[in-house]
Amino acid sequence: MTIQDLAAKYDLRLPRYTSYPTAPHFSPDVGPETYARWLSELDPATPLSLYTHVAYCEEMCWFCGCHTKIAKRYDPIADYLEAVLAEIDLIAGLLPAKMGFKFMHFGGGSPTVLKAEDFQRLITHLRARFDMLDGAEIAVEMDPRTATEDYVKAMAAVGVTRASIGVQDFDAQVQEAVHRIQPYEKVAQVIEWLRTHGITDINMDLMYGLPYQTTESIERTIDRALALKPHRVSYFGYAHVPWMRTHMKMIPEEALPSVPERWSQYLNGSKRFEHNGYVTVGLDHFAAPDDELALALNKKALHRNFQGYTTDTAPALIAFGASGIGSLPQGYVGNQGEIGAYKRTVRAGTPPITRGLEVKHEDKLRRAIIERLMCDMGVDLETVAAEYGASPADFETELSQLADLEGDGVVVRDGWRLRVTDLGRPLVRAVCAKFDKYLNVGEKRHSQAV
Template structure:
């Protein structure tokens, strides 16, 4: 495997990308929503959310996100909203609150929706017992109108998976599994407190496929302690030998001032910015060399996977879970920190688990903040989504689709002069296309259409 990695050459110069990322200061949103989360506010609370729910037509298309906010072990790299427990009682207590929230939300709807996607995230959703997982799905089917053909996706921790648990997943109706791997190198795994040999992961793949779950995703991370470009490519090679349908490749964000467990990571072992760019660009090249289709910034899919098909057809979308084939205009988020969107706007639940449970037991929705969206937000969101998904956008076409003059955003397109001069984009009238060099810098282009960013100059994580 080592001999193969030396032949991988990044599609563009990492030094050039680093130079441009510094120039354009890529501390920008990841644009999983627009407006982005830092602009959500307390003006949208339980009463507003209840009103929005009541306006959804019965039978309208929707998706569900269920946040299971517990894990069995603490991963030092993790930035998720979660708690660690070795006992099941806190998990069971939290689940009752979550089901209570589901009842409250459903009671505000005029009737059951038509749910075509269900996603269990966390935390570690597989911390739920098999019986509780099945009970939860039965509960959601009864109250929300989950379609018989719905995609039900579950994030898995391979360290706690068993053959019997996979059978429980099948009984619950799970159709897609997403396995957190991060890296296959033993030294890296020990440095992030996430030890799971490749043999363990391969065994989970085998159990899933033996039980009919063949749509399997895998999550990888670059920028972790002790990682090198060669080791990241080695991990990519080993991951793809298992033939996952989709893979995400995220950059580790080291924010010990926000997540205390990250203080346990030795900062001296972290790759610098140049090394991170090398890892990202070489890994991306490796995925494509091995036949996977690059999806936007950080996803890859088998050529016949429906996500790759959606990209080719121009139907790819982006939400809080990243790139998706889900086209529903409504996402109901359940659980502490659960986040959702409706045609009227975005909502986020209380982050603190105890406060979340207290609100639900008082019979109140757990909505903490959100934002109502305007017509201007909707058209800008459409432009940004197409850039993030297709790496190209016809601004005039989107303006027409929203009954606006074609040149409505001509001023924003004109602001791309420097980016075009640097080879990041190509403009043909009001059509903007990212170059190969520009792919990692797409957020800098999206930012030109972000009215809120210009107003508040809110800063976010760097690109890598």
């Protein structure tokens, strides 16, 4: 079967599986009281992962699928920061003790929309409420268009160890079509500042499937990106969901690449990374051979969470800010997404949780299977099932549903072992979907598989 045939058959709307069960299945049954109880039940020795969502940008990129709001003045951003600081105090007070963190991640929006002194204040506040464990990583998503060397110095001064640079594409026509004008020289300058001031772990975000992109143009973008020697690159497919993000209606749909062209961009782009010595990590990440992601992959110790592929092993992820999603041993929680309601709830002294999901034993088992498929491109069902006191025979129905994928060379079965082939790697989410008991394939709330 050709690549085009596989695309036509399996390129369905599927979850990205950054969690299981996935966020669309969260419900209001989990609210502030449940979250408070879950927090109080944590073992004080549990290492934490902390995520802070800065829900503002200076202007809207039309490809953006994030929860963000445009602010032309700084006052709303400053007011939002005060609410986030109050939430940090509130949640820290619900924990059984002052706990330590191994990972601290800032996303958005644009975290660097904060003034440098306010960004420093945010990190200082978090580090006052949580102990920084040895070897902890502090990572920040950056918009290079607004970065200055003084800002980079401020980041370094409060312990930032990793920066993730949003690029998407260097082609001028593509940048104009998605409303993100960002010269190559500006990105190169920001990376030079980061390295000069000791922030040497650098990620870069690229996208395929954008308007006016071609396989040839995205290869040129990849070559220019790799000339800057990032440690990691995420290579995401653009998800065109204008029914969910109305600003995407500004993108000319007639300029979007066809499904076969998207596949070509993904496959040829992936080969470009590999040809330049990068290790393919999971579905859409590429890492230098000595990067922690590549090392974790080799040890089968790679994980996946709401930030994508990660070496983060913390059992609890606590999220701050509007629309932040946290993960605890007991289940998932989601913050209020509307900024005004978020601020009012926090200032009333209530955790701003509006939805969540208690994770049952079977959910944890299925989550482990899906995570290994997403990370290792394979899974030993017997081994994983045994860890949860189950039998691999419990999945006979799911295995029988893999028949088409097996017949088409996407996945190979050897007893209780499954292995996604190189041909099938772009369709690993279709394999995972067979183990997802919550899924209705094709729902518009999910993105294309490739």
